Amino acid sequence: MRQPEDLMNAMRGIEEESGEFLGPSRGELRREALAVLELAERLVKLPHARLLQLPLSEDLVGHVMDAQRITAQIAHKRQVGFLAKKLRREDDELLTSLRTALDHDKSESRRENAALHRIEALRDRLIEEGDSALSEIVAEHPHADRQHLRQLARNAKEEKLRNKPPHAYRELFRELRELMNADAEDPSDP
Structure with a gap:
C-alpha cells in the first residue's frame, strides 16, 4: 500500500525513484502564459498591413482584428486574453517566429x-x-x-x-x- 507522501508526489508529478519533477512547474506555466499574453498584446497594437505580413492563420488574424475593433476596456482585455488562449494552442515554432519578427521591427x-x-x-x-x-x-x-x-x-x-x-x-x-x-x-x- 502506498504511503500518503507517495500519493502526494504522484499527484504533483514527481517521479518516485529519482524525485524529479515530471513536467513544468506552475510558475513556469504561468510565465509562459504571460509571455504569450504579452505577444497577443503586441499583435493587437500592430497596423493591419503589418499584421498581414506575419505568418498568422486567417483565424488568428480575425481574432486580432476583433480585439483591435473593441474599444471597451474590459471587453478588449477579454478579447486579448482569448487571442492569447488561441496562440497558446499554436506550436512553439509559430510563436518563436512571431516574436522574432516583432523584435526585428523593434530593433529596426x-x-x-x-x-x-x-x-x-x-x-x-x-x-x-x-x-x-x-x-x-x-x-x-x-x-x-x-x-x-x-x-x-x-x-x-x-x-x-x-x-x-x-x-x-x-x-x-x-x-x-x-x-x-x-x-x-x-x-x-x-
Whole structure:
C-alpha cells in the first residue's frame, strides 16, 4: 500500500525513484502564459498591413482584428486574453517566429530613431557652429550643396531669433536626411 507522501508526489508529478519533477512547474506555466499574453498584446497594437505580413492563420488574424475593433476596456482585455488562449494552442515554432519578427521591427525602429536623432543633432550643430560644422559635413559628404545648406542654416538661425515659424529649420532637416539617405544607398562610398 502506498504511503500518503507517495500519493502526494504522484499527484504533483514527481517521479518516485529519482524525485524529479515530471513536467513544468506552475510558475513556469504561468510565465509562459504571460509571455504569450504579452505577444497577443503586441499583435493587437500592430497596423493591419503589418499584421498581414506575419505568418498568422486567417483565424488568428480575425481574432486580432476583433480585439483591435473593441474599444471597451474590459471587453478588449477579454478579447486579448482569448487571442492569447488561441496562440497558446499554436506550436512553439509559430510563436518563436512571431516574436522574432516583432523584435526585428523593434530593433529596426530603434535604428531609425537613432538616425533621426543624429540628423537633428547635426542640424542643431550646423545652426549653432555655422561654417566649421558645414566644412565637416561637406568633407564627409562631398556631393552636398554647401551654399544651400549654409543658406538654410542662416535662415533657421534667423527664424529662431525672430520667433518665426521654423520653415528653414525643417527644410534643413529634410536636406540633411536626404543627404544621409543618399550616402547610405550609394554603394560606391567606402
